[in-house]
Amino acid sequence: MLTQERKQLILIQLKKTGRIVAKDFSEKLKLSEDTIRRDLRELAAEGLLQRVHGGALQASPTIANLAERRGMAIEEKAKLAHLAAKSLQRVQSIFLDGGTTNLELVRALPLDLSLQVFTHSPTIAVALEQHDQVEVVVIGGSLFKHSMVTLGASAARAIENLRVDVFFLGLTGLHAKEGATTGHHEEAAMKALIAERAAEVVSIVSHEKVGAVSPHRIGNLAMLTAIYASRNDRLQPLRKAGLQIYSP
Amino acid sequence: MLTQERKQLILIQLKKTGRIVAKDFSEKLKLSEDTIRRDLRELAAEGLLQRVHGGALQASPTIANLAERRGMAIEEKAKLAHLAAKSLQRVQSIFLDGGTTNLELVRALPLDLSLQVFTHSPTIAVALEQHDQVEVVVIGGSLFKHSMVTLGASAARAIENLRVDVFFLGLTGLHAKEGATTGHHEEAAMKALIAERAAEVVSIVSHEKVGAVSPHRIGNLAMLTAIYASRNDRLQPLRKAGLQIYSP
């Protein structure tokens, strides 16, 4: 077990669950608590996490907000979302994937927009409560809490017979050769299924996802009709591969 | 359970509901009241919340919470919800109807409760995000925004094949002769369908609903296994009609 490797594991776990308990983690890795504690101390010194009695939590809100805006690009997402929202004036039905990016899209939608929206994310459904003219159809299934979308056989069956104009795909990596990827295989399969039912597949891609690759492939680049992304050098390979790209 | 993590939970809950009751929160987290009180004291010292007898309030109350509390018996509902939550220790699966009352029930559930929960309310599904041991199954369908539940043929079909131990029915009127009633006919039909799929049907009934009658009937009094309600004179006719009533 390499030290740096272990620290990576700690950060991954922290990102996933939001917390680390020193005792549990040492048992999991079959190492002494001292070692883990030392790692936590050092990571805390680098500002990568917040040390607390008994373990660690994600970096403190003040720091996290900066890191989050850097890493998660809230403002960028909001801008792209507004651009994407404008394209929905003459669309009849869309499918909204889960994720913070599509949540931003909902926030960018005019309150009087008339539209039919399908989604398998309860969070998205709740966010659409105020949009009186939007007809929401929720796809049922087993709730996958990591990304708060429904998955599984019943969800798959529910989308089998629907047709939508545009699918707003959520992804965590988009690469010219590896295509669109995400972090969980069931999710990837579900996204691929939904894409088959849509006339167009578009995605709002914040900069950190451009050129990135996640473990599970949703489909190759050709599955996408277009993406919304900020101007960026790393977009070049995608554009060369024939992908339509809209930028603010 | 990490101390800082717990404090974060307190602040999150506080932001969501505007208040914390020390006793309830200690039960939810399975810790002594002393510990919670200590946390509240320390958070108050940091100015992050306002300490009051019995718990704590938000440091800077938001308008939304005031609006929410107006017109609704939040405290009564919370008390009844806690009573109902205790009955779920040995239950395997439940169906949660929509509505603020059942939302209170979710808030009263211990965070480590192990349970299978079916619901057709995205709001309820979102509220269960933190309950790691709760398996959530969302019933899909057309979203009826007035009460934020899914309805329609696909929702009806989805519940056709399920079986649950307990259905927590949401209603707006309960009358000895008129039975259980609600404000929308599609909703009423859906509730009746779900009730058929449950071994027990229970309801948390705040005082303003006792003896009240709404336009659309869900079923007669016999459909209910039991209700949770505060002591009240108007309960007498219901009790006489043979309804099991639990009170705090």
Next chain:
DNA sequence: ACAATTCGTGCAATATCGTGTAATATCATG
């Protein structure tokens, strides 16, 4: 006014922390 909660403080048991230390492994260099 009285009973029931709730509060704050002191206290003891336990868990966790940080530092120092020694053993071992890995690295750098001649």
Next chain:
DNA sequence: CATGATATTACACGATATTGCACGAATTGT
């Protein structure tokens, strides 16, 4: 290959933090 430098790890130990309980004081509801 030899050797000293550096890193890593586990253990020891005194210091600190956390938690639940006890008890008398304060607060609340009736």
